[in-house]
Amino acid sequence: MPERNKGEIDMRSTGQTDRIVIIGGGISGLSSAFYMLRQAREARRQLQVTIVDEAPRAGGKIETLRKEGFVIEKGPDSFLARKQAIIDLARELGMEEELTALNPDARKTYILHQGKLHPMPAGLMLGIPTDLEALQDSELLSEEGKLRVSEELELPAREGDEDESIGSFLERRLGREAVKTLDEPLLAGIYAGELDKLSLRATFPQFRAAELQHGSVIRGMQAGRTAAAAAAAQSDVPEQVRGSVFLTFRGGLSSLVERLEQTLAPDVDFRYGARATAIHKQAERGAAPYEVELSSGERLAADTVVVTTQGFAAAELLRPLTDVSALDSVRYVSVANVVLAFDKAQFGQTFDGSGFVIPRTEGRQITACTWTSTKWLHTSPDDKVLLRCYVGRSGAEEFVQWDDAQLTEVVREEVREIMGITAEPLFVEVTRLHHSMPQYAIGHVERMAAFRSRLAEELPGLWVTGAAFDGVGLPDCIRQGKEAARELLQP
Incomplete structure (x- = not known):
């Protein structure tokens, strides 16, 4: 033969x-x-x-650096557990047992607002408040902003079938203040884009579906939250990672x-x-x-x-x-990330969440920061700390072109101002992802x-x-x- x-x-x-x-x-x-x-x-x-x-x-864009006991993602760091295609592939490749979940003690996420880190209100789903009592207790919106969000429940659904921007949709449903403070740092961060230029139908069609089916995006997302919880209980996700919104692999x-x-x-x-x-x-x-x-x-x-x-x-x-x-x-947007590794004994802080996002209105170069070693316990030795800071988004890509020293300097300065971190990093890894984020x-x-x-x-x-x-x-x-x-x- x-x-x-x-x-x-x-x-x-x-x-x-x-x-x-x-x-x-x-x-x-x-x-x-x-x-x-x-x-x-x-x-x-x-x-x-x-x-x-x-x-x-x-x-x-997938690239994992394994260095000195750290597992460092230079590109994407995780994926949504509810999207079955990657779970199926992992199972077909015999990698089901390598899936790992978020640290259950690090589910809290923060938003930088007026220079201070505020916890996201409970029930916030893709920037849509589903627990209005929790939103009322939050300091992220003014009283006028909270009132405008609550009025969404009474607004009629828009007629017609034409596409619109995410920003346009959310502003007419929730008001501009909620868009700038809650939605922009969360949703635009996924695409490094501008909400007023991104297609709703191509990115978050479930928002429009909620408006049409329930007469309110808030009610629709509330119903979706209940349905998602029921589906999760019956899901095909491996038992050891069930309940986690995001997943990754133990080896990166x-x-x-x-x-x-x-x-x-x-x-x-x-x-x-x-x-x-x-x-x-x-x-x-x-x-x-x-x-x-x-x-x-x-x-x-x-x-x-x-x-x-x-x-x-x-x-x-x-x-x-x-x-x-x-x-x-x-169109494509270029971004960069700066990873900082620290000795825990010198670090002087502990984290109770997975990190924070930053609205454009804050005027920062960092767009978000992941407390990686707290969010993903497998990524760092027990006596070390790992942070990952993101730089660059649509309309602010010039920072990606800075050299490593400049990027590291601005990131360390903003980390110091926002979190009070003054410790000297053990090492820094800078990754530039040129033309990596497609804009729909x-x-x-x-x-x-x-x-x-x-x-x-x-x-x-x-x-x-x-x-x-x-x-x-x-x-x-x-x-x-x-x-x-x-x-x-x-x-």
């Missing part, structure tokens, strides 16, 4: 081998490969899979990438350090429909191409082939649906997926990889 080539999975079928080229080795590309191979096995099809990435490693998020890479290795040809420079549509009869040209000049024949890069990179590859105005509409402008969902529909008609066998399209979180990217497999390998 002839030895099969690396990158080809033999389904013992008489059919032709499908050549798949996946551009991008982040979680979207790896998930696409994983589910395409699994689906091919089930259908007894033959695949030859190649993953091309100009980076020297797989994982994209890179352990998921490493397991995926290990699982895929026998059947995938990984081309690290190889940049895809063009996609050529083939006209010759009997030839592969596409060729992917690499920076080396090599051309890879492909029956199917999956593009999982950032939107602007995908646009440059596809521009010679089709209209890419939908991709051009996705108003009308994003409709533009992307139309774009994908046109691709299917004009360029069958070519698929685009990833954070630029339908969700920036890790579970969203994994779900989209699974969807890519289903769309491209359907009978």
Whole structure:
């Protein structure tokens, strides 16, 4: 029997081998490969899979630094437990027992308001107050602001079906003060964006659904909170992490990438350090429909191409082939994070929560700070402390360009002013994530649906997926990889 080539999975079928080229080795590309191979096995099809990435490693923005007993995330640090796609993948990879939950004693989160840290009111769900008594006791809003929030219960739902910005929606429902103080630091922080420019339908469609179904976003989120609690009791989340809003892996998020890479290795040809420079549509009869040209000049024949890069990179590859105005509409924001490690004996403080967020109105360079070693107990030795501070958001990206010394200096100064921390760090890790946060402008969902529909008609066998399209979180990217497999390998 002839030895099969690396990158080809033999389904013992008489059919032709499908050549798949996946551009991008982040979680979207790896998930696409994983589910395409699994689906091919089930259908007894033959695949030859190649993953091309100009980076020297797989994982994209996911990168865990394991240093001196610390587990430090240089990119994303966790994921929402309610999004099942990543739980399913962990189970399929045999990583279920490696999932770890938030420290139950660190559930409290703070908001910086007028220079002081205030605990978030109980019942705050994605910035929506569901416990108005707790909001009344909070010092975060004025009496007028609290009254305006309570009036939301009586406001009629807006008519029509057009998209709007998150900021517009929340201001008409809750008032401007609540938007600036409660919503902006929480919701905009997820995207590093501006609420008045982000699409409601693409980011938090559940808010509009709550307004339409319950006549009030507050009542809708209250009902959602009750339903979520009931669902959590019946959920498929492993028992040891049930009840935690966020999850990660004990060895860091890179352990998921490493397991995926290990699982895929026998059947995938990984081309690290190889940049895809063009996609050529083939006209010759009997030839592969596409060729992917690499920076080396090599051309890879492909029956199917999956593009999982950032939107602007995908646009440059596809521009010679089709209209890419939908991709051009996705603007990106650059951010940075500064991790500070301390000796607990010199630190002089203890934390009762997971960290704090900072509204734009506070005029700080830091947008948030995670008390990492308190939030995630596995990330630090018992006698050490780990903090992670975030810098950069839409309209304030210049700080990301500062050198390490400048960034460290401003972060340490603000940490001192906000929390009174004067201890000298054991070490500092600075990570810049250039063009890492896609911004979903108003009308994003409709533009992307139309774009994908046109691709299917004009360029069958070519698929685009990833954070630029339908969700920036890790579970969203994994779900989209699974969807890519289903769309491209359907009978």
